[in-house]
Amino acid sequence: xxxxxxxxxxxxxxxxxxxxxxxxxxxxxxxxxxxxxxxxxxxxxxxxxxxxxxxxxxxxxxxxxxxxxxxxxxxxxxxxxxxxxxxxxxxxxxxxxxxxxxxxxxxxxxxxxxxxxxxxxxxxxxxxxxxxxxxxxxxxxxxxxxxxxxxxxxxxxxxxxxxxxxxxxxxxxxxxxxxxxxxxxxxxxxxxxxxxxxxxxxxxxxxxxxxxxxxxxxxxxxxxxxxxxxxxxxxxxxxxxxxxxxxxxxxxxxxxxxxxxxxxxxxxxxxxxxxxxxxxxxxxxxxxxxxx
Numbered sequence: 001x002x003x004x005x006x007x008x009x010x011x012x013x014x015x016x017x018x019x020x021x022x023x024x025x026x027x028x029x030x031x032x033x034x035x036x037x038x039x040x041x042x043x044x045x046x047x048x049x050x051x052x053x054x055x056x057x058x059x060x061x062x063x064x065x066x067x068x069x070x071x072x073x074x075x076x077x078x079x080x081x082x083x084x085x086x087x088x089x090x091x092x093x094x095x096x097x098x099x100x101x102x103x104x105x106x107x108x109x110x111x112x113x114x115x116x117x118x119x120x121x122x123x124x125x126x127x128x129x130x131x132x133x134x135x136x137x138x139x140x141x142x143x144x145x146x147x148x149x150x151x152x153x154x155x156x157x158x159x160x161x162x163x164x165x166x167x168x169x170x171x172x173x174x175x176x177x178x179x180x181x182x183x184x185x186x187x188x189x190x191x192x193x194x195x196x197x198x199x200x201x202x203x204x205x206x207x208x209x210x211x212x213x214x215x216x217x218x219x220x221x222x223x224x225x226x227x228x229x230x231x232x233x234x235x236x237x238x239x240x241x242x243x244x245x246x247x248x249x250x251x252x253x254x255x256x257x258x259x260x261x262x263x264x265x266x267x268x269x270x271x272x273x274x275x276x277x278x279x280x281x282x283x284x285x286x287x288x289x290x291x292x
Contacts, residue, residue, distance in 0.1 A: 003046065003064060005042065007042075013057075014038075029048060045072050046072035046075075073096070077093050081116060108139040111151075112151050115158075119157055132158070136151065146182060153200060156171040159171065165207065175200065179196060197223075198235055201236075210243045234263040237257070241253045
């Protein structure tokens, strides 16, 4: 989406800071791109505009001419959340005027991100629940909508931190049921599906539900096989393998860990290779005791 911007304001700030177009473009884009921004008053994406404004110490809201927020802004916030750059995501989220969000999905994303950031940054779990409930009650999203599912996971997290384990399990179970329908019947980026599989599996582990986490990892592995993709497969095998070991199913555990090692080598994942190596050194493959 093309953004309308105030190119003259960028130029004025750049000159005030005694920067050349080349200086401003350094490690962001080309000098020609800066020239086009200043002359044409348009920008190809929020991802390009953000670092330029940051370097100039200019609020993006002063540069953007659109009265309504486009999806690039929301996608940037979501990207920062998945990267666990929560403070950066919150900083941008707080500048959004929710009244300028003109469709149900955009409003749903706003409240979803708000709740997630309340959990990770402000640790305000009741307020996180408030945001999630607002999405449930007012945004009219389908039950299989990804952001509604993410909110259900958020509710599970919030209730967990408020020491309400049963409510947490109930919301997580509902989230996974809806998530199953989502990934079976929607053609979406597998990367997004993969991240949610890992998030749900790890949260079941927090709740002490190891068998459930292993089941979810197996579902993820089967889906990856059906779609012929390898993204994050090593993580599924590692989570399942380490927890099978904890449940004394040693032979199957090390079979899963060997698979994790294979996919980690294939996808060049040195962090996971290190984790697997350290686990195998710390926990030798003794005789399988699962049948005892």
